[in-house]
Amino acid sequence: xxxxxxxxxxxxxxxxxxxxxxxxxxxxxxxxxxxxxxxxxxxxxxxxxxxxxxxxxxxxxxxxxxxxxxxxxxxxxxxxxxxxxxxxxxxxxxxxxxxxxxxxxxxxxxxxxxxxxxxxxxxxxxxxxxxxxxxxxxxxxxxxxxxxxxxxxxxxxxxxxxxxxxxxxxxxxxxxxxxxxxxxxxxxxxxxxxxxxxxxxxxxxxxxxxxxxxxxxxxxxxxxxxxxxxxxxxxxxxxxxxxxxxxxxxxxxxxxxxxxxxxxxxxxxxxxxxxxxxxxxxxxxxxxxxxxxxxxxxxxxxxxxxxxxxxxxxxxxxxxxxxxxxxxxxxxxxxxxxxxxxxxxxxxxxxxxxxxxxxxxxxxxxxxxxxxxxxxxxxxxxxxxxxxxxxxxxxxxxxxxxxxxxxxxxxxxxxxxxxxxxxxxxxxxxxxxxxxxxxxxxxxxxxxxxxxxxxxxxxxxxxxxxxxxxxxxxxxxxxxxxxxxxxxxxxxxxxxxxxxxxxxxxxxx
Amino acid sequence: xxxxxxxxxxxxxxxxxxxxxxxxxxxxxxxxxxxxxxxxxxxxxxxxxxxxxxxxxxxxxxxxxxxxxxxxxxxxxxxxxxxxxxxxxxxxxxxxxxxxxxxxxxxxxxxxxxxxxxxxxxxxxxxxxxxxxxxxxxxxxxxxxxxxxxxxxxxxxxxxxxxxxxxxxxxxxxxxxxxxxxxxxxxxxxxxxxxxxxxxxxxxxxxxxxxxxxxxxxxxxxxxxxxxxxxxxxxxxxxxxxxxxxxxxxxxxxxxx
Numbered sequence: 001x002x003x004x005x006x007x008x009x010x011x012x013x014x015x016x017x018x019x020x021x022x023x024x025x026x027x028x029x030x031x032x033x034x035x036x037x038x039x040x041x042x043x044x045x046x047x048x049x050x051x052x053x054x055x056x057x058x059x060x061x062x063x064x065x066x067x068x069x070x071x072x073x074x075x076x077x078x079x080x081x082x083x084x085x086x087x088x089x090x091x092x093x094x095x096x097x098x099x100x101x102x103x104x105x106x107x108x109x110x111x112x113x114x115x116x117x118x119x120x121x122x123x124x125x126x127x128x129x130x131x132x133x134x135x136x137x138x139x140x141x142x143x144x145x146x147x148x149x150x151x152x153x154x155x156x157x158x159x160x161x162x163x164x165x166x167x168x169x170x171x172x173x174x175x176x177x178x179x180x181x182x183x184x185x186x187x188x189x190x191x192x193x194x195x196x197x198x199x200x201x202x203x204x205x206x207x208x209x210x211x212x213x214x215x216x217x218x219x220x221x222x223x224x225x226x227x228x229x230x231x232x233x234x235x236x237x238x239x240x241x242x243x244x245x246x247x248x249x250x251x252x253x254x255x256x257x258x259x260x261x262x263x264x265x266x267x268x269x270x271x272x273x274x275x276x277x278x279x280x281x282x283x284x285x286x287x288x289x290x291x292x293x294x295x296x297x298x299x300x301x302x303x304x305x306x307x308x309x310x311x312x313x314x315x316x317x318x319x320x321x322x323x324x325x326x327x328x329x330x331x332x333x334x335x336x337x338x339x340x341x342x343x344x345x346x347x348x349x350x351x352x353x354x355x356x357x358x359x360x361x362x363x364x365x366x367x368x369x370x371x372x373x374x375x376x377x378x379x380x381x382x383x384x385x386x387x388x389x390x391x392x393x394x395x396x397x398x399x400x401x402x403x404x405x406x407x408x409x410x411x412x413x414x415x416x417x418x419x420x421x422x423x424x425x426x427x428x429x430x431x432x433x434x435x436x437x438x439x440x441x442x443x444x445x446x447x448x449x450x451x452x453x454x455x456x457x458x459x460x461x462x463x464x465x466x467x468x469x470x471x472x473x474x475x476x477x478x479x480x481x482x483x484x485x486x487x488x489x490x491x492x493x494x495x496x497x498x499x500x501x502x503x504x505x506x507x508x509x
Numbered sequence: 510x511x512x513x514x515x516x517x518x519x520x521x522x523x524x525x526x527x528x529x530x531x532x533x534x535x536x537x538x539x540x541x542x543x544x545x546x547x548x549x550x551x552x553x554x555x556x557x558x559x560x561x562x563x564x565x566x567x568x569x570x571x572x573x574x575x576x577x578x579x580x581x582x583x584x585x586x587x588x589x590x591x592x593x594x595x596x597x598x599x600x601x602x603x604x605x606x607x608x609x610x611x612x613x614x615x616x617x618x619x620x621x622x623x624x625x626x627x628x629x630x631x632x633x634x635x636x637x638x639x640x641x642x643x644x645x646x647x648x649x650x651x652x653x654x655x656x657x658x659x660x661x662x663x664x665x666x667x668x669x670x671x672x673x674x675x676x677x678x679x680x681x682x683x684x685x686x687x688x689x690x691x692x693x694x695x696x697x698x699x700x701x702x703x704x705x706x707x708x709x710x711x712x713x714x715x716x717x718x719x720x721x722x723x724x725x726x727x728x729x730x731x732x733x734x735x736x737x738x739x740x741x742x743x744x745x746x747x748x749x750x751x752x753x754x755x756x757x758x759x760x761x762x763x764x765x766x
Contacts, residue, residue: 019763020763020764023763024763027756027759027760030752030756031749031752031753031756034748034749034752035749038745038748038749041741041745042738042741042742042745045737045738045741046720046738046742049737049738050736050738053736053737053738054734054735054736054737054738055734055735055736056733056734056735057633057636057637057733057734057735058632058633058634058732058733058734062732062733063729063732063733063734064734089685112731112732113732116728116729116732116734119729120734132712134708134712138689138692139692139708141708142708466630466632466634467630468550468551468552468629468630469549469550469628469629470546470549470550470551470624470627470628470629471627471628471629472549473628474626474627474628475546475549475627479627480543480546480547483542483543483546483547483623484539484543484546484547487535487538487539487542487543487616487619487620488536488539488540488543491535491539491616492532492533492535492536492539493532494532495528495529495531495532495535496528496529496532498528499525499528499529499532500525502522502523502524502525502528503524503525506523506524
């Protein structure tokens, strides 16, 4: 009897066990099935509709690639392969600070205006553009992979745009934003607009295009360095080379643009002759020469000899503008200048000149040269030799003075000379301070683009920045104290007290 | 479900838990807000992003007692003997915890009003951050519910949910660390494989982990870029945890242990 009962019990237990196993299987299976279904759904949603179901509601569509930029991308050939590499880790947070492994903290608030935009650009490029972030400190081989010849001196914290063997670099701070000209009076750079799109599209067009020009910088004259302007030129499909000044100076045949950047010393007589011949044969020359401590006693006889062949003369006089709306930081020697009416299409605004040398049309010049004013002061300006002599009584009449001229030779060869009395268009000091998309640089870039009919270059409107400033009237010491008192002390204290009250009331329940 | 919701929600205010949670949240959000206010620039989305870091503290406080307390008192037997469905219990408690989050978040809405009054900007990025905040809160509350259903000890439940939330929050950091470690490992051990191939494979692995990270996927919302797929991901991630909680509770019906 008992053995029968035992076998019945065993039978029941087996039944229960089987049900238990089935229910366990059902439970675990249903969980796995749900996870699987949701995973597949998410992958499908992401890959098929991820972009279509993404909406940019930001003011000025800060994070979406504009139609203007998209039209340039669409116009690229179908088989275009552009690789954008950020030489840093993609920031985990776009909230403003990145803490590096070595403990450094860097303000990276600007990334929030770059990274989502690049993501959008890539996703809408139909596979023509890819973006990746590779930190060269972790993967040093990336530098050699991108630039095997080591020509571009790639370093961390920049973007590299590469197609084939062609490379352009973009600095996220300097190249992707424009800054306020009045930084001296503000005491800091005030970001004005986001030009990330323009920087990247221009770089993409530059690396994918087949336009190519050579720019030669005349060196060994003790003048400004030209690294920054070389970068500007690179966005216009120019390769830059040095051309040392010497007694047997000659200009290479493949020179498309010759630049003399703020020389401290005069050029040689031989160079003056070579330049004159070069321009008469259709060559194009840019000269910038301001007044500074290193060239204050230099009258540039040989340079002027060359410039006289195109009816231009650089004086030894410095420009001082007394119109307050032209002055920056109440300094007459650091002022704004108007752009000549023939050239306002390149930049619609005033440009900045510093310690500008008065550049005038040479009355006894070349009849074939047509001279156009490029930059001129307000009508309330003067020119002084006083900076040289130290005597303020040397002032000449108040009036309008030119700080830049353009001369075109009408001899059938179309030679051109641009002479600027300021270094604020070419010099490293200026460009490294104000970035590649400062008004001066936009002007010079537009001018060169037009001069060389460069197609692989885009004009894309900047996007204004979000401004989270609160009203100056409401932002006072008293209001700050009140806000701190209410939100940090009173409100939390109120709830802490409430919790004590409730605790005391309920503790005996 | 509504009865469960009502009971749980009111229980937050019949004990100090709700008030303490609100006080902590008010203090933390207040500090962040005052910091930006005194600098003259108020970006509420940055405040909300910062507040997301405190999920690991707030969520365990709010969810630790939801099931653990019932289990300890033995009142959980009511789930199985009354006519109420188990999923109603789970959703009722989930919505109660979410409602408490909403009450806490009133602080931030007040900050928004003050900002607007002071001439500041409340833009799409701000609303994007707020939306993401609630989706992430829902996800982590679901995580906390699961932790609470696994034990009858509130402390253990709080620690469990804290660990799970921290792990989820650190997914991207972990993926970066893992990719760096894997790259150096593969480069050393399998030196015959091209470095680029190793880098590419590891980078894809890191990307896959980042794809799972709800924080990483919702980063662009603060800039005003709204992605439905990212929200759906947060929703489904949270739903999985709610379903797991339901299964853990249901296990009692048939479990032999």
